[in-house]
Amino acid sequence: MPLSPDLLAILACPEDKGPLYNLEDEGVLYNPRLFRTYAVQDGIPVMLIDEATTVDAEEHERLMGLVEAGAIAPTFDAGT
Template identity: 85%
Template sequence: MALSPDLLSILACPEDKGPLYHLEAEDLLYNPRLTRAYAVRDGIPVMLIDEATTVDAEEHERLMALVEAGSISPTFSAS
């Protein structure tokens, strides 16, 4: 299930308050600054720090390649 654009535009990492990448095919929101992934379950983002997954360097590279290949924009522009 896709997340609404309105919801995506306000989602931020609960830890560093920065933007995330929504990888719909992976059912996750990704913070490359902290290498932290937040699951999306049944169309609901699980934005709990304790339930986030820290990814290793190889997984980070894979996720960022998906971001680049899909021209995925962050949830908002950090200014």
């Protein structure tokens, strides 16, 4: 189940408060600054730091490749 655009517009990493990438096909929200994924279960993002998964450099590169290939925008513009 896709996340609503209104929800995505306000979602931020609970630790660094920065934007995330919604990797819908992977079922995760990704924070590339912390190399951390947050699962999306049944259309609900699990935004608990203790339940996040830290990825290694190889997985980070793969996920960022998906972001670039899909032209996936961050959940919000950190400059605003």
